[in-house]
Amino acid sequence: MSFDPVSRFGADPDVVDFGDLEEAVSAGAWTVVDVREPHEFAVGHIPNALNLPLSSFDPAELPEGKPVVLICQAGGRSKNALNRARSIGRADVRHYAGGMNGWRMQGGDVTL
Numbered sequence: 439m440s441f442d443p444v445s446r447f448g449a450d451p452d453v454v455d456f457g458d459l460e461e462a463v464s465a466g467a468w469t470v471v472d473v474r475e476p477h478e479f480a481v482g483h484i485p486n487a488l489n490l491p492l493s494s495f496d497p498a499e500l501p502e503g504k505p506v507v508l509i510c511q512a513g514g515r516s517k518n519a520l521n522r523a524r525s526i527g528r529a530d531v532r533h534y535a536g537g538m539n540g541w542r543m544q545g546g547d548v549t550l
Contacts, residue, residue, distance in 0.1 A: 452520060454507050454532045456544045463547070468505045473519045474538070478511065482548040484541065490519075497523040500531065508533040509541070 454462075462468040463484055470487040472479050479489040490499060492515045500506050500523060508516040508523075508531065516533035523531040534541065542548060 452517075452532060453535050456534075456536065456540065456546070459507060459534050459541075460544075460546055462505075462507070468507050469501050469503075470507050470509060471500060471519075472538075473508055473510050473515050480550070482538070482542075482550060484509065484538075485547055485549045492519055495519050495522060497526050497528060497531075500528060504530075506531045510537050512537040512539050 459468075459470075463470060463486070466486070470484045472483050472487045472489050473492040473495060474489070475491045475493060476489060479487075483489070487509070488501065492510070497519070506523075506528070508519045510516040510519075513533070513535040516537065517535070520531055520533045536544070538548075
């Protein structure tokens with residue numbers, strides 16, 4: 439049985455829950471984009487995440503080819519980045535509202 443990232447976005451078109459994000463990260467099904475600043479990213483991030491800091495965020499630079507999940511520390515910056523992505527027509531972008539705080543609390547894998 440393969441992981442279907444599109445059907446897993448759930449009822450809220452903006453938010454991804456922990457279980458779905460963890461499964462997608464394991465399967466390599468989604469691209470995780472961390473919008474925290476480089477010094478925050480350097481002390482721990484989701485494995486294989488890309489760092490596109492909100493301070494210089496350009497939604498046109500978001501990768502294509504897989505759904506994108508945005509993450510920050512607590513959910514505010516990723517929601518801001520999501521709104522910017524939606525403003526240029528990217529419907530394949532969601533965010534993890536729990537941020538890295540929630541990811542760590544749930545036992546999500548973190549790398550340096």
